[in-house]
Amino acid sequence: MIWKPERLAGWGNHPSQLCRVARPERLRELRELSVAPGGTLAWRGLGRSYGDASLNAGDGVVLLGRLNRFREFDPSTGLLECEAGASLADIIACFLPRGFFPPVTPGTRAVTVGGAVACDVHGKNHHRDGAFSAHVSELTLLTVGGQLLRCSRREHPDVFWATVGGMGLTGCIVTVRLALQRVSSAFLTVVQRRTADLQQTMQQLATLDAEHRYTVAWVDGMAGGRSLGRAVVSGADHASGAPAGRGPLSPPAHRRGTVPFPAPNWFLSPTMVRGFGALRYHRSADGARYLADFDAFFYPLDSLAHWNRLYGRRGFLQYQFVLPEATALEGMTRVLETLHRAGHPPFLAVLKRLGAAGEGLLSFPRAGYTLALDLPVGPPELFALLRRLDEEVAFRGGRVYLAKDARLAPDLFRAMYPQLPAFLALKERLDPDGRLATSLSRRLGITA
Amino acid sequence: MSRGTFLVVGATSTIGRCVARRLAAEGCGLCLTGRDPEELAAVAADIAVRCGRPPLAVPLEARDFGSYPALMDACGAIPGGLAGAVITWGMPEDPLARTDPAATAQVVEVNLTAPALLLEWLADRLGPGSCLAVLSSVAGDRGRADTRLYGAAKAGLNVFLAGLRAHCDRRGIRVLTVKLGRVDTRLSFGLAGAFLAISPESAAKAVVRSLRRGRGTVYIPGWWRWIMLALRSLPEGLFRRLPR
Numbered sequence: 001m002i003w004k005p006e007r008l009a010g011w012g013n014h015p016s017q018l019c020r021v022a023r024p025e026r027l028r029e030l031r032e033l034s035v036a037p038g039g040t041l042a043w044r045g046l047g048r049s050y051g052d053a054s055l056n057a058g059d060g061v062v063l064l065g066r067l068n069r070f071r072e073f074d075p076s077t078g079l080l081e082c083e084a085g086a087s088l089a090d091i092i093a094c095f096l097p098r099g100f101f102p103p104v105t106p107g108t109r110a111v112t113v114g115g116a117v118a119c120d121v122h123g124k125n126h127h128r129d130g131a132f133s134a135h136v137s138e139l140t141l142l143t144v145g146g147q148l149l150r151c152s153r154r155e156h157p158d159v160f161w162a163t164v165g166g167m168g169l170t171g172c173i174v175t176v177r178l179a180l181q182r183v184s185s186a187f188l189t190v191v192q193r194r195t196a197d198l199q200q201t202m203q204q205l206a207t208l209d210a211e212h213r214y215t216v217a218w219v220d221g222m223a224g225g226r227s228l229g230r231a232v233v234s235g236a237d238h239a240s241g242a243p244a245g246r247g248p249l250s251p252p253a254h255r256r257g258t259v260p261f262p263a264p265n266w267f268l269s270p271t272m273v274r275g276f277g278a279l280r281y282h283r284s285a286d287g288a289r290y291l292a293d294f295d296a297f298f299y300p301l302d303s304l305a306h307w308n309r310l311y312g313r314r315g316f317l318q319y320q321f322v323l324p325e326a327t328a329l330e331g332m333t334r335v336l337e338t339l340h341r342a343g344h345p346p347f348l349a350v351l352k353r354l355g356a357a358g359e360g361l362l363s364f365p366r367a368g369y370t371l372a373l374d375l376p377v378g379p380p381e382l383f384a385l386l387r388r389l390d391e392e393v394a395f396r397g398g399r400v401y402l403a404k405d406a407r408l409a410p411d412l413f414r415a416m417y418p419q420l421p422a423f424l425a426l427k428e429r430l431d432p433d434g435r436l437a438t439s440l441s442r443r444l445g446i447t448a
Numbered sequence: 449m450s451r452g453t454f455l456v457v458g459a460t461s462t463i464g465r466c467v468a469r470r471l472a473a474e475g476c477g478l479c480l481t482g483r484d485p486e487e488l489a490a491v492a493a494d495i496a497v498r499c500g501r502p503p504l505a506v507p508l509e510a511r512d513f514g515s516y517p518a519l520m521d522a523c524g525a526i527p528g529g530l531a532g533a534v535i536t537w538g539m540p541e542d543p544l545a546r547t548d549p550a551a552t553a554q555v556v557e558v559n560l561t562a563p564a565l566l567l568e569w570l571a572d573r574l575g576p577g578s579c580l581a582v583l584s585s586v587a588g589d590r591g592r593a594d595t596r597l598y599g600a601a602k603a604g605l606n607v608f609l610a611g612l613r614a615h616c617d618r619r620g621i622r623v624l625t626v627k628l629g630r631v632d633t634r635l636s637f638g639l640a641g642a643f644l645a646i647s648p649e650s651a652a653k654a655v656v657r658s659l660r661r662g663r664g665t666v667y668i669p670g671w672w673r674w675i676m677l678a679l680r681s682l683p684e685g686l687f688r689r690l691p692r
């Protein structure tokens with residue numbers, strides 16, 4: 001296997017670390033590499049986690065995107081077996097024309113199935129359909145000993161529940177059996193509500209949750225004071241038809257732009273950001289109903305390739321946390337107020353309501369509200385500020401999402417993830433020598 | 449493109465499987481060969497899911513020349529015959545085995561002898577309107593220290609293909625020399641100049657496009673034609689001193 005030195009970063013471009021990178025092109029190469037002696041190994045799909053989850057500073061990172069074959073598909077059930085390097089983009093391109101769609105999707109389709117399982121990602125339908133793992137019936141895990149373990153709710157259930165949401169630390173997910181959902185159209189019917197403050201936003205999400213499969217609130221991160229948390233909330237469902245003149249399963253092709261190089265660091269300054277946020281809020285009519293194609297609804301950000309470069313070379317953090325229903329309003333108000341007062345209002349702020357937690361030991365989703373905020377790296381006090389917010393979140397019974405994290409401290413991580421001891425016990429059993437590690441796992445004290 | 453059935457020889461190569469996927473997406477039937485049985489099965493299953501019908505998958509070791517007739521028989525049984533073939537076989541030299549006769553013979557066999565032999569078999573069997581596309585390399589255009597053997601074999605392949613083209617022209621079979629620049633596969637992983645590399649998907653897209661309407665020698669990406677024209681016209685002493 002060829003290893004080459006390469007600087008890698010997550011989607012937030014912070015941190016960026018020098019790693020040794022290998023890219024198996026076939027299963028045999030992956031197996032050989034997993035048993036070869038050497039340093040520690042981290043797995044990487046499409047690198048869409050924001051922080052250091054797919055990095056391994058100074059050590060091995062294995063790129064899995066080439067192991068991306070479909071293995072089997074049953075059109076009568078929608079059950080797809082594929083290699084873990086297959087992307088949701090590829091699945092959609094191949095199966096949407098046949099009337100199938102991923103059961104759960106994050107806000108970008110440029111993720112691998114393995115990454116989606118390892119982070120147990122959630123979508124705008126978590127309140128109805130749960131996290132990604134809820135639709136995974138089986139996976140095969142390549143352990144550091146070179147053993148291929150078939151895991152499901154019945155076979156090695158302990159390994160299964162440690163692996164979903166397990167951030168790649170139990171082994172390499174090689175294949176996944178995923179239940180695709182049947183859709184009769186590539187379009188969604190969307191309703192939109194504009195709200196005046198955070199309380200209304202949360203209420204509106206709860207109301208729309210009862211009626212719609214997908215809900216999400218785009219919060220105007222710049223609005224403060226009495227308008228703090230005002231948002232455009234949408235509810236959506238798969239449509240059954242299409243706009244006149246289109247086949248239901250053939251959505252329009254969108255033109256995609258790209259950001260060719262990192263913008264100067266001042267580019268997304270608070271003034272610029274205030275403009276964007278307000279624009280989005282005021283452009284959206286209250287009570288609007290419309291038909292959106294899946295691309296525009298699920299993946300608005302995918303239309304601009306490398307949009308993360310807008311944040312400049314220093315990169316940005318996404319701060320995403322969940323709070324239980326009971327403490328969410330108070331806690332999120334605190335968080336937003338604190339950021340406003342410190343002069344770091346977020347550019348992008350997305351609020352969702354989550355349904356009941358799954359069984360993944362380190363899975364992020366739990367019942368309550370989750371808020372995701374994009375914050376440019378740069379201000380020296382930002383990290384201390386976020387540490388204070390972590391404390392607020394932990395104190396109120398919430399947690400920070402590891403797929404987005406680049407800076408959480410081990411003590412607060414332990415407080416946020418009560419099932420960590422069970423995970424560590426299993427990790428010790430599967431990987432006694434600690435071969436599998438990431439920069440994230442070392443920072444959080446999961447590995448040495 | 450006439451939908452038809454295409455043979456992809458070395459469908460387990462990174463570029464080969466992308467070519468197979470593209471052809472499958474366009475609705476073509478496929479016959480695939482590969483030497484690694486596990487990989488061949490994986491690629492065949494992928495194609496079967498993508499186009500809803502399983503391809504023919506034939507294990508084939510390039511240097512096992514005696515096994516070609518069996519492949520020809522399998523292809524002969526395809527209803528409607530073959531609309532074309534893409535040959536992806538290729539193997540770089542091991543710089544640590546330069547004086548090893550077996551290693552040297554193997555590089556020449558995989559890059560030149562085997563494709564030449566198989567193409568003779570195929571040229572005899574394909575009909576008018578069909579196309580034979582063979583993956584070669586810009587490395588065959590000019591001798592370089594680090595790829596001297598590989599480059600020599602590919603250069604030999606290029607001359608062979610020009611001759612075969614002349615032979616097949618009258619019979620309405622197009623023979624394509626596909627000279628690839630750098631493609632982001634294991635052959636180029638970790639080498640300097642990675643920024644020049646194109647993805648195997650875009651290489652495959654271009655290969656399939658030329659399968660449809662290419663003629664003679666095709667460079668992928670196209671600008672390599674002009675780079676190589678310039679490099680070929682440099683005196684050797686000057687060429688040698690270029691940064692790598």
Ligand SMILES: Cc1cc2nc3c(=O)[nH]c(=O)nc-3n(C[C@H](O)[C@H](O)[C@H](O)COP(=O)(O)OP(=O)(O)OC[C@H]3O[C@@H](n4cnc5c(N)ncnc54)[C@H](O)[C@@H]3O)c2cc1C
Nearest residue numbers: 045046047048049106107111112114115118121122168173
């Ligand atoms: C624009 C955008 C929007 C997003 N929206 C959402 C959202 O709505 N909801 C949500 O939950 N997430 C969201 N995310 C986060 C993203 O879905 C996850 O980080 C996802 O895991 C990324 O997949 P990847 O293939 O890029 O994984 P990577 O970032 O490459 O890796 C993520 C983790 O998975 C591990 N891993 C990857 N592949 C394997 C494997 N085969 N075996 C074992 N471990 C593996 C890695 O080691 C790492 O720990 C978003 C990200 C972006 C950029």
Ligand SMILES: NC(=O)c1ccc[n+]([C@@H]2O[C@H](COP(=O)([O-])OP(=O)(O)OC[C@H]3O[C@@H](n4cnc5c(N)ncnc54)[C@H](OP(=O)(O)O)[C@@H]3O)[C@@H](O)[C@H]2O)c1
Nearest residue numbers: 458460461462463483484510536537538585628630631633
């Ligand atoms: N990547 C580049 O930058 C680049 C540049 C110029 C030209 N090319 C050419 O493009 C073609 C495809 O290369 P690639 O980049 O896709 O690399 P690759 O994946 O390594 O492909 C090489 C192919 O050759 C096959 N092969 C080698 N020895 C063989 C043997 N003895 N018997 C049977 N098959 C054998 C391999 O079979 P297995 O799969 O069974 O191992 C594989 O299918 C090659 O001809 C290469 O010379 C590539």
